[in-house]
Amino acid sequence: MDRDSRDRTDDFVVTNDFVVKVATVNGTGSASANGMLMQAIFRMGIPVSGKNVFPSNIQGLPTWYEIRVNKHGHLARNPDVDLMVAMNPKTYEQDIAEVRPGGAVIYDSSWPLDEELFRKDVLFFGIPLSHMCVENFKGDRERILMKNIAYVGAVAALLSIDLEVIKGMLEEKFSAKQHLMDSNNVAIRLGYDYATEHFDCLLPIRLEAMDANRDSVLMTGNMAAALGCVYAGATVGAWYPITPATSLMDAFRSFCAELRKDPETGKNLYCVIQAEDELAAIGMVLGAGWMGARAFTPTSGPGISLMNEMLGLAYYAEIPAVIFDVQRTGPSTGMPTRTQQGDLFTIAFASHGDTKHILMFPADPGECFYFAVKAFDLAERFQTPVFVASDLDIGMNDWVCKKLEWDDAYVPDRGKVLSAEDLQGMDAFYRYLDVDGDGIPARSLPGVDPKGAYLTRGSGHDRFGRYTEDGDLYQDVMDRIARKIEGAAEALPPPEVRLVDGATVGLVTMGGCRGAVLEAIELLADEGITLDFLRVTGFPFCTAVEEFLLSHDVNIVVEQNRDAQLMRLLLLETAVPKSKLSSVLDYRGAPLSAEVVVGGVRDRLGLVPVEAG
Amino acid sequence: MTQTAKPSVRHPRLKRNKLGLTQRDYEGSQSTLCAGCGHDSITAAITQAFFELDMPLHRVAKLSGIGCSSKTPTYFLSEAHGFNSVHGRMPSIATGANAANRDLSYIGVSGDGDSLSIGLGQFCHAIRRNVNMLYMLENNGVYGLTKGQFSASADVGSRAKRGEENRMSPIDPASLALTLGASFVARSFSGDKKQLVPIIKAALTHRGFALVDVISPCVTFNDHEGSTKSYAHTREHGHEVVETDFVPILHEIQAQQDHGSTTAVTMHDGSVVRFRSVDEGYDPTDRDAAYAHLKELQAKGEVATGLLFIEPTSMDLHAFENTVDQPLVDVPFEKLCPGSEVLAELQSRWR
Ligand SMILES: Cc1ncc(C[n+]2csc(CCOP(=O)(O)OP(=O)(O)O)c2C)c(N)n1
Ligand code: SF4
Numbered sequence: 001m002d003r004d005s006r007d008r009t010d011d012f013v014v015t016n017d018f019v020v021k022v023a024t025v026n027g028t029g030s031a032s033a034n035g036m037l038m039q040a041i042f043r044m045g046i047p048v049s050g051k052n053v054f055p056s057n058i059q060g061l062p063t064w065y066e067i068r069v070n071k072h073g074h075l076a077r078n079p080d081v082d083l084m085v086a087m088n089p090k091t092y093e094q095d096i097a098e099v100r101p102g103g104a105v106i107y108d109s110s111w112p113l114d115e116e117l118f119r120k121d122v123l124f125f126g127i128p129l130s131h132m133c134v135e136n137f138k139g140d141r142e143r144i145l146m147k148n149i150a151y152v153g154a155v156a157a158l159l160s161i162d163l164e165v166i167k168g169m170l171e172e173k174f175s176a177k178q179h180l181m182d183s184n185n186v187a188i189r190l191g192y193d194y195a196t197e198h199f200d201c202l203l204p205i206r207l208e209a210m211d212a213n214r215d216s217v218l219m220t221g222n223m224a225a226a227l228g229c230v231y232a233g234a235t236v237g238a239w240y241p242i243t244p245a246t247s248l249m250d251a252f253r254s255f256c257a258e259l260r261k262d263p264e265t266g267k268n269l270y271c272v273i274q275a276e277d278e279l280a281a282i283g284m285v286l287g288a289g290w291m292g293a294r295a296f297t298p299t300s301g302p303g304i305s306l307m308n309e310m311l312g313l314a315y316y317a318e319i320p321a322v323i324f325d326v327q328r329t330g331p332s333t334g335m336p337t338r339t340q341q342g343d344l345f346t347i348a349f350a351s352h353g354d355t356k357h358i359l360m361f362p363a364d365p366g367e368c369f370y371f372a373v374k375a376f377d378l379a380e381r382f383q384t385p386v387f388v389a390s391d392l393d394i395g396m397n398d399w400v401c402k403k404l405e406w407d408d409a410y411v412p413d414r415g416k417v418l419s420a421e422d423l424q425g426m427d428a429f430y431r432y433l434d435v436d437g438d439g440i441p442a443r444s445l446p447g448v449d450p451k452g453a454y455l456t457r458g459s460g461h462d463r464f465g466r467y468t469e470d471g472d473l474y475q476d477v478m479d480r481i482a483r484k485i486e487g488a489a490e491a492l493p494p495p496e497v498r499l500v501d502g503a504t505v506g507l508v509t510m511g512g513c514r515g516a517v518l519e520a521i522e523l524l525a526d527e528g529i530t531l532d533f534l535r536v537t538g539f540p541f542c543t544a545v546e547e548f549l550l551s552h553d554v555n556i557v558v559e560q561n562r563d564a565q566l567m568r569l570l571l572l573e574t575a576v577p578k579s580k581l582s583s584v585l586d587y588r589g590a591p592l593s594a595e596v597v598v599g600g601v602r603d604r605l606g607l608v609p610v611e612a613g
Numbered sequence: 614m615t616q617t618a619k620p621s622v623r624h625p626r627l628k629r630n631k632l633g634l635t636q637r638d639y640e641g642s643q644s645t646l647c648a649g650c651g652h653d654s655i656t657a658a659i660t661q662a663f664f665e666l667d668m669p670l671h672r673v674a675k676l677s678g679i680g681c682s683s684k685t686p687t688y689f690l691s692e693a694h695g696f697n698s699v700h701g702r703m704p705s706i707a708t709g710a711n712a713a714n715r716d717l718s719y720i721g722v723s724g725d726g727d728s729l730s731i732g733l734g735q736f737c738h739a740i741r742r743n744v745n746m747l748y749m750l751e752n753n754g755v756y757g758l759t760k761g762q763f764s765a766s767a768d769v770g771s772r773a774k775r776g777e778e779n780r781m782s783p784i785d786p787a788s789l790a791l792t793l794g795a796s797f798v799a800r801s802f803s804g805d806k807k808q809l810v811p812i813i814k815a816a817l818t819h820r821g822f823a824l825v826d827v828i829s830p831c832v833t834f835n836d837h838e839g840s841t842k843s844y845a846h847t848r849e850h851g852h853e854v855v856e857t858d859f860v861p862i863l864h865e866i867q868a869q870q871d872h873g874s875t876t877a878v879t880m881h882d883g884s885v886v887r888f889r890s891v892d893e894g895y896d897p898t899d900r901d902a903a904y905a906h907l908k909e910l911q912a913k914g915e916v917a918t919g920l921l922f923i924e925p926t927s928m929d930l931h932a933f934e935n936t937v938d939q940p941l942v943d944v945p946f947e948k949l950c951p952g953s954e955v956l957a958e959l960q961s962r963w964r
């Protein structure tokens with residue numbers, strides 16, 4: 001983005017609108033130090049985002065953390081780096097090259113920086129972090145850990161982060177471990193004091209406290225989704241570890257350890273099973289769902305691939321299940337720690353034969369919570385698997401979100417579940433008979449009443465639940481299930497639509513692209529290009545989606561995959577003609593930035609960029 | 614073809630169990646397996662065992678994978694809830710079901726293809742978790758439903774119907790289960806109802822994973838000369854290690870008048886399983902000895918049968934997971950949802 005579009009205060013110093021990138025080595029404890037930095041800015045009331053760019057590795061490879069501060073609340077990734085904290089000599093060259101002209105670099109001056117790396121248009125701040133840590137701490141591990149804290153101190157000084165805020169955070173974190181608190185305090189001061197003593201504040205960027213975060217919290221999508229499972233009353237979770245979904249079950253477990261103990265016995269009011277693979281994980285979810293429990297599994301693309309056979313079973317035998325697909329790049333192992341929206345095709349029609357599944361696309365952690373709860377309601381109402389498709393960026397990064405709210409009047413939508421009395425009052429119970437005409441038959445739960453007994457099966461069955469190989473009887477059930485799933489379109493959360501006067505072009509997107517697309521719409525509006533906005537939140541698509549597409553001359557679909565999966569699904573599943581659709585795609589694995597959207601839209605509309613003035 | 618219901622004639626003099634039900638009430642629809650298939654005899658034994666245990670039908674969950682064997686839950690307990698799932702994945706469905714509702718009685722039916730090839734992983738892990746269920750492995754050494762390919766339990770030297778000989782060593786579910794720490798391992802023969810019924814009853818009463826490996830000849834694809842899972846071969850080479858008698862809790866006093874040299878093992882609910890060693894010194898509570906004995910007989914070309922091993926007080930899935938005694942499906946929502954105040958409190962930490 002153009003530097004000059006940023007607001008400038010006195011002496012070319014930009015306040016609360018910049019990007020800090022930290023380059024470190026993974027496995028050295030830098031992730032929590034970087035998180036602290038972001039959290040401190042959050043506590044100063046300033047809108048901020050943090051994006052972790054990490055390798056698929058435990059220790060020793062380059063890793064980065066990007067912090068974007070934006071007083072207007074634009075928190076999508078911005079690759080335009082103002083301050084680089086370069087702590088990994090192996091990536092110095094690339095990191096220093098990324099800094100925009102007029103920006104700055106902090107590096108560890110314990111060893112001299114190669115002459116060739118210096119740039120004239122960038123400020124360099126050398127701090128002998130390693131030396132200071134060797135002098136002040138004992139043992140390799142502590143020295144390495146404390147070096148991270150020391151650079152946090154230095155950045156705090158240079159950006160004028162309130163030291164008290166950081167100290168408060170350390171106290172909360174280490175209140176039980178005095179010696180850790182002591183070392184952390186020493187380390188913070190080392191960096192802070194060195195920076196204050198050696199540099200006048202020459203940085204072109206700075207922070208100033210605001211009050212934008214009063215009603216907000218910091219959370220990851222996986223935490224929020226896990227909490228949604230707790231609040232929805234889920235009792236059985238099964239999973240097989242996979243990045244970026246692992247932290248969802250970790251979070252569910254720790255919430256449950258705190259909130260789901262039977263007060264009398266101290267025993268668990270939940271059961272989490274680490275399965276032997278994803279085939280088993282989804283099998284367990286189906287077993288539990290069949291019994292009437294709210295059950296879920298978190299996974300990512302490779303897990304979804306393994307689950308395919310069972311997903312067809314769930315669809316055809318009509319068993320509720322909630323699957324969180326925290327997407328990462330594919331195919332195969334792809335880039336397992338990078339984000340993408342590449343699973344749409346796979347989840348929309350998962351399994352062999354004719355299937356079609358209910359999908360939800362949360363845009364941020366807040367929606368992960370609400371959509372999780374909704375997913376259980378929909379799964380039980382429609383007696384079918386429901387996918388909540390987030391991605392690595394939403395799932396694993398800390399986002400500033402509006403505080404979650406909970407309505408204590410909420411009653412789970414269990415759908416048509418027959419009680420023993422219901423069953424006793426019936427002449428006969430037939431599992432797959434569409435009594436109400438909405439495509440949704442009633443279900444009985446095992447163990448409730450002898451009258452409810454039937455054989456659940458993935459093999460051909462008629463509307464009475466009996467085995468059949470009769471084509472007409474088979475087709476009858478398949479058609480009814482198709483009707484049932486279509487009915488889910490209007491029961492999903494409504495799409496997000498923003499209309500401006502006179503716009504004939506629509507920008508269409510989903511999930512985590514939201515922030516970048518909205519920011520791009522503002523930037524393009526400054527150039528006089530007006531665009532309407534549609535964010536698809538679920539599948540099957542509701543009529544509002546189709547109406548939006550039909551009412552625009554051009555719809556540019558912005559998404560993070562190579563094959564324009566959302567655009568193609570829209571083409572397949574709505575009446576929109578192909579001529580009205582085009583796409584902007586970014587599937588490099590990083591969270592989307594407005595820059596890419598702006599460039600893509602200009603290109604699709606045949607516009608020339610407006611010269612920065 | 615739709616399933617065929619059996620004509621419902623009730624004989625007035627049929628014996629009734631404590632629930633007032635007859636054995637006919639424990640049957641299912643008419644079998645569509647080949648006449649003489651071993652699986653049908655197992656179905657009959659299952660029917661009798663459930664009947665004799667006075668099991669309420671709707672409190673039973675019967676599950677299976679895919680195969681001729683996996684079709685059989687349709688043929689027993691028609692008033693029990695059933696789940697005919699996908700090939701090799703029944704153990705995971707049973708695990709999830711059991712996690713959600715621990716109060717039902719679970720029976721899983723599988724084949725040697727279903728359990729020892731495609732589903733080997735799930736089979737092993739259900740044993741590790743000690744899921745409280747009866748696991749019937751109807752073992753015929755072939756894939757019946759796909760027309761006679763060798764399965765992983767085919768013995769070395771066994772001949773397929775078309776003549777080719779199996780040379781790879783078999784996976785023996787009983788010894789595998791023993792090494793995996795299974796808490797109940799039995800083997801029987803579909804043609805020996807007298808042995809099979811008490812074993813099924815003991816397995817249903819056992820708390821934990823009870824493997825019953827039943828040699829069950831496939832008359833169509835694996836009952837010829839040269840097959841080691843044929844009726845003739847099994848009758849000749851079957852070797853009963855222990856005679857098993859299952860004594861439900863209430864009958865114990867009468868049953869104590871039994872013959873002399875028996876070992877009695879008390880189950881979690883107080884019922885008793887009695888063993889009478891056929892082989893001298895065989896101790897069905899000694900895992901290593903059971904394993905050694907199994908291998909010894911195997912080396913002689915014999916198949917050890919009977920309740921081979923039992924560990925009545927093992928921890929099951931729910932003990933591992935420390936779940937409440939009440940089935941999770943019965944826990945009211947109010948106990949599961951922490952409510953708005955807790956949410957506000959939680960979020961005060963996320964700043
Ligand atoms: C995923 C999958 N692959 C293959 C099949 C085909 N198939 C059906 S039954 C079967 C073998 C069954 O053998 P076994 O479990 O021994 O049962 P039996 O018929 O011998 O009782 C196979 C391979 C299938 N149903 N699903
Ligand atoms: S093919 Fe074999 S296993 Fe299948 S029903 Fe016939 S005899 Fe039984």
Ligand SMILES: [Mg+2]
Nearest residue numbers: 724725753755
């Ligand atoms: Mg078989």
